Amino acid sequence: MPIDPDVAIGAELGSVDFAWTESDVLLYHLAIGATDLSYTLEGPALQVLPSFGVVAPTFRMTDPPPLDLPGCDIDLAQVVHGSQSVSVEAPLPTSGSATVTTRISEVWDKGKAAVIWQEGVATAPSGERLWTTRSSIFVRGEGGWGGDRGSSAPVELPDRAPDTDTTYDVLAQQALLYRLCGDRNPLHADPDFAKAAGFPAPILHGLCTYGIVLRTLTETLLGGDASRVAGFGVKFAGVVYPGETLRIRGWREDGRIVGSATIAGGDRDGAPVLSDVALTPR
Numbered sequence: 001m002p003i004d005p006d007v008a009i010g011a012e013l014g015s016v017d018f019a020w021t022e023s024d025v026l027l028y029h030l031a032i033g034a035t036d037l038s039y040t041l042e043g044p045a046l047q048v049l050p051s052f053g054v055v056a057p058t059f060r061m062t063d064p065p066p067l068d069l070p071g072c073d074i075d076l077a078q079v080v081h082g083s084q085s086v087s088v089e090a091p092l093p094t095s096g097s098a099t100v101t102t103r104i105s106e107v108w109d110k111g112k113a114a115v116i117w118q119e120g121v122a123t124a125p126s127g128e129r130l131w132t133t134r135s136s137i138f139v140r141g142e143g144g145w146g147g148d149r150g151s152s153a154p155v156e157l158p159d160r161a162p163d164t165d166t167t168y169d170v171l172a173q174q175a176l177l178y179r180l181c182g183d184r185n186p187l188h189a190d191p192d193f194a195k196a197a198g199f200p201a202p203i204l205h206g207l208c209t210y211g212i213v214l215r216t217l218t219e220t221l222l223g224g225d226a227s228r229v230a231g232f233g234v235k236f237a238g239v240v241y242p243g244e245t246l247r248i249r250g251w252r253e254d255g256r257i258v259g260s261a262t263i264a265g266g267d268r269d270g271a272p273v274l275s276d277v278a279l280t281p282r
């Protein structure tokens, strides 16, 4: 069986030590479209978007993402990123070192696909917790073993005009830039690999969209202050092709910011990109 949930669920994926520098933070912010100097210039005013915590452990990787998950015999061409969240204990330092410990927390059987959830905890050398991530991959063509379908509470959007409604033009080279942040999955760069995976062209990294949207909501609804972001979660609802335009909407609602991202303009106007967008401010 390509996925053996009895082996996979609860499997410990071990601990990895890593470090990051101001230059890594600058590159990451540029790759998610930042232009403001508080994200793009080293020095005392540099701040770090919490989404950097998601990529920091693998930032120096130059190989495609390894899929060495216990009990999961799957191919990278089957995989798309399903969802992502991060919660940070405090504003992230602009450089530092940490250890991340990861486990497979759940595996869902969607019949035509499997959803594999991982949880990671990053701790400082002192042992203090820095941030926690939760993510899923959606593995097309797996599933069907009669397992739990899983469920998650959808984030409802208010029935009123958004508090921010803005667009971001995804650069033609956005994925080629973003892959330098440690995700060299050929799905985002190699047209032949993308076609073999069922896409007409390379698609944008989900985590690039994740960063673009967090940055936009922070700039438009939190005064550009990344230290006010305590947590951010999304579900990847549809693909983005480099060169397309994103429409990003956000609402202040019940003490948090909820939102959505869709494609704006062109043949795919209105196509969903992110759902279940929820930013928890501090």
Ligand SMILES: CCCCCCC[C@@H](O)CC(=O)SCCNC(=O)CCNC(=O)[C@H](O)C(C)(C)COP(=O)(O)OP(=O)(O)OC[C@H]1O[C@@H](n2cnc3c(N)ncnc32)[C@H](O)[C@@H]1OP(=O)(O)O
Pocket (backbone or CB within 6 Å): 065, 066, 067, 079, 080, 081, 082, 083, 110, 115, 136, 137, 138, 149, 150, 183, 185, 187, 203, 204, 205, 206, 207, 235, 236, 237, 238, 239, 240
């Ligand atoms: C360790 C290895 C690390 C590797 C990490 C990844 C590396 C990265 O480089 C990869 C990427 O960045 S890929 C790019 C980012 N991701 C995407 O673009 C995916 C966008 N989403 C889609 O295309 C579809 O929603 C799609 C395809 C996800 C689902 O669409 P459909 O097949 O049409 O599914 P649908 O019929 O709508 O729903 C079927 C059931 O699945 C649930 N579901 C839908 N979207 C989901 C999602 N994103 N995550 C989890 N579950 C999801 C539905 O709820 C439904 O379940 P149920 O019937 O039980 O409600």
